[in-house]
Amino acid sequence: MLLAVDVGNSQTVIGVFNGSDMANHWRISTDPDRTPDELALMFGGLMSFEDLSFSRNVHGVIVSSVVPAVTEMLRVMTHKYFHFAPVIVGPGTRTGMALAVENPREVGADRLVNALAAYEEFGGPGIVVDFGTATSFDVYSGRGEFLGGAIAPGVATSLRALSLRGAQLPRIELATPKTPVGRSTIEAMRSGAVYGFAGTVDRIVEEICGELAAAPTVVATGGLAPSILGACRTVTRHDPWLTLKGLRIVWDRNVP
Secondary structure, three states, X not given: OEEEEEEOOOEEEEEEEEOOEEEEEEEEEOOOOOOHHHHHHHHHHHHHOOOOOHHHHXXXXXXXXXXXXXXXXXXXXXXXXXOOOOEEOOOOOOOOOOEOOOOHHHOOHHHHHHHHHHHHHHOOOEEEEEEOOEEEEEEEOOOOOEEEEEEEEOHHHHHHHHHHHOOOOXXXXXXXXXXXXXXXXXXXXXXXXXXXXXXXXXXXHHHHHOXXXXXXXXXXXXXXXXXXXXXXXXXXXXXXOHHHHHHHHHHHHHOO
16 A cells, blocks of 8 residues: 655645555644654554554555655654655656746645646646645646646634734634624634635635636645635635645656
């Protein structure tokens, strides 16, 4: 089986594939202080709940990461427990997707993998909206070229900043508000977050559409997407495991 790991700033998403089929997936918090042994223990424990063996069933590991410290720990873990090197998505990794940007080395691995997965599944042109620590918009052409995009603050990131800088504003959990007109501070903050960010997404998507030759498929992914999507008008697809699917595609193109 293939172990695919997508390390974001806030959360890490893990999936195991049997061929092209995803056998299972999990989402954990990202912690740069975890050791290789702790990562192995955590991954092995998650797999054991599904009667999968970490030591016997895994034949390959692929990683997309925006946290260098965790990338290195995963590299060490793979060498120690499996005795082979993981595929780390980055410059030089074969994806089959041309990067039509000023500096290809700046493109985050997760953004490229998202665009690749969406293009393979839905065709192009398209936009992937990834709701994470940042809200990223990854744009690809009808020919499967990565064109760039936009990066906006993340929903949860903005809410944390608001509570830190606003002396009387509490830290809240993101949830769909009962009404746009909040009748308490918490409901008002939720309304501002959900409808404000939905409006941001719709406006950015509309502006990007003006740059494309045809109407794009707009795909949402990321852990915070479900809280915002109900208020968005421009998103047409939702795939919470898009990045993992892209990692599986990259694996197939790099490992015989």
